[in-house]
Amino acid sequence: MTQLGEIQQAILNGDSAAVGSLPVPESYRGVTVHADEVDMFEGLESRDKDPRKSLHVDDVPVPELGPGEALVAVMASAINYNTVWTSIFEPIPTFKFLKKYGKLSPLAKRHDLPYHVVGSDLSGVVLRTGAGVHNWKPGDEVVAHCLNVELEGPDGHNDTMLDTEQRIWGFETNFGGLAEVALVKANQLMPKPDHLTWEEAASPGLVNSTAYRQLVSRNGADMKQGDVVLIWGASGGLGSYATQYALNGGAIPVCVVSSPEKAEICRKLGAELIIDRNAEDYKFWKSDTEQDPKEWQRFGAKIRELTGGDDPDIVFEHPGRETFGASVYAARKGGTIVTCASTSGYMHQYDNRYLWMNLKRIIGSHFANYRESWEANRLIAKGLIHPTLSKTYSLEETGQAALDVHRNAHQGKVGVLALAPQEGLGVRDEEKRAKHIEGINAFRGA
Template sequence: MSSLATAPAAAVTPADPVDTTLPADYVAAHLRVEDVDMFRGVGDKDVRKSLRVGRVPMPELAPDEVLIGVQAAAVNYNTVWSSMFEPLPTFKFLAQYGKQGGWAARHDRPYHVVGSDAAGVVVRTGSNVRRWKAGDHVVVNPIQIDPEEPEAQADAMLGDHRAWGFETNFGSLAEYSVVRASQLLPKPAHLTWEEAAANPLCAGTAYRMLVGDRGARIKQGDVVLIWGAAGGLGAYAVQFVKNGGGIPVGVVSSGEKAEFVRRLGCDVVIDRTELGLTGRTADDPAEVVKVGKRLGGVIRRETGEDPHVVFEHTGRATFGVSMFVLRRGGAIVTCGSSSGYQHAYDNRYLWMRLKKVIGSHASNLLEATECNRLFALGRVVPALSALYPLSEVAGAARQVQENSHFGKVGVLCQAPRPGLGVTDPDLRARIGEERLNPARLRLDGWTA
């Protein structure tokens, strides 16, 4: 590994100079276009077979872009989708993007470097970048926008935007990554590289869904039902609801996950196995009502009320139940459908009881900045539960694919070991290691 790769992780502070002699290529987790059909007709689309780790060419930097030395990254479900080549191969995204010409053409390659969460050090800036310099410690908001679109001036998410490392190339699961300067945020100084990398995508998404002007806009006392409360999205949703004076009601799938969300401050924790919710529930309206009554009874017993808001990202398996248990005039806010995109629900509960469904996706830069400030203040903490070296990223992705994890699964890229990157140890001490590690991440015997 070059001196450029090792120096930032070990010693660089924001004021230190950085050697910007770039290697011709670098190590990255990537997919290959020739593998697109490898899972055709296969039941278990094991991402360990498609996600490669090897050297790829160093891309040229556009004037509005920054090259970061990625110290740590995290796995999101979009990397699982990419690696299964579902719902369609991401090479189609890259080809479509490349047709714009100019700098966009670089993204259309026979390889795709994936990953949408990162913390690292700026090592080179494009000629038009004004606010960032080599040596800055940063995290990355994973949305690239078109600033020339009128819609983007009101809300970047309404315009033409792309998920970095999913709909673009040169993502985060690598020694280096190319990002636009408009994606950068200052890294919270008390967090390690791996802690900081675990947050931007899921925390920003949950912030927009629950707190931002375009989401549910929760208020004090709101009862909020959170499906998958121990997952990457849910772990941050629990914290935002609790911080805002709401009452988080989390649904989880194991005792270990229940303990985790209780440490995050979840007031009511429900084991989904006790609800009788199965993969076939969504196909049977009578079963939806049975499960909904069972869930609603538990929520009313514990809180005295039906939920004001349902935090949805599971999709088909839960959406009908969410519509049933939501109170009159309440809102479902949804950002995904990991169990299926085709939702079935009884529309009478929507129109006759004046409920609302709010679609939400990622976060704009202002929302991401507001969210990042909460981390910088120690008001919200990371949800990191597992950590892998870059060489074992396929195993990390498999853990997310099988839902055998909770919180976020991190990956060390340039950082040679965990625990590096803290530049405000006093704040870290005031917050406390116990508070900063709710998932009880163990690093004994770590080798990278």
């Protein structure tokens, strides 16, 4: 049996404590992109770029373990949109991130390689910890959030997201979670929720923390009870958590989806006010360069029809270019548009009269700090927020999983098994799981 096989068997036997006594392997399998292939999609439109061609499963060396870091045996991971961006080399190849990081210090130089092990989620077991780590030990069952931060300067000490050397692990750093072993900073680790399987526990990390900061945190929209919250893509990776946070926090979600099937998922979560944008046939753009304010108005009227006359207090934005003009228009006077991404394009256009004359605010929100991630994970562990896993792939099928996300042919989150040989493993509290099984399975088979 290989060294990784012995580690895997110890974890599957429920003897995670034995992991610390087993040798660390010299290599592992990881999902990679290659620096010599960054031009492979040249001349193609984004929608035509195929992650199955650019994502590889390679044997790679286990990286050197530095101070304040941990090596984790990865049982499962998940697909995020940043893995799609990495795989199609947009907006820039991630090797530029790795090269820049590599110049920071001799230790950071490890990340500047001709291959990039991707992935920004994991659940697994700590293999080893570096010098100075005291909160975690080998054998601990963990999940990881994706904030990689140096914290040597003053800027990040009120909010680590503002640190000058803040990066997203597995996207702007190497040795990510779509692999059998991952390298993280110890302050990325959080306890694995004990009522979830490995794949369920791996799926919330990035999107759950992002939605928490964007909607709940004072660093974001600071949502309160009774707020009307317009949520784009309300059954997707981000939106499915925003919908849960709105419902859990006493707000009133207005869920925007693109099909009856996605509308039904929102209803299963408990939402009542739903707009199927395809059924309504909204066309916010007349052409590539001109938007249609009449369509904004029609959209706003639909929202008021559902809410009994109320405009959104908060707009949960992430599509970007396609929807941003409508979002700025739709928010109520004094309302907030909080944006964390631009999956339909980065160059946003809106009519500033609706912003300045109505005292609206636009807030930029990017991932979450450790405290926000910890709180978001704590809510998962307490069964107040549930994972939105719909489907799970093997490590070898990561390219197909990324293609599903790229083409929006998925619901919620798409998981990837690493060292876990099958789904359904890793549950430590069956009684708690039984109480929440309906919520846990809300997206299954969708």
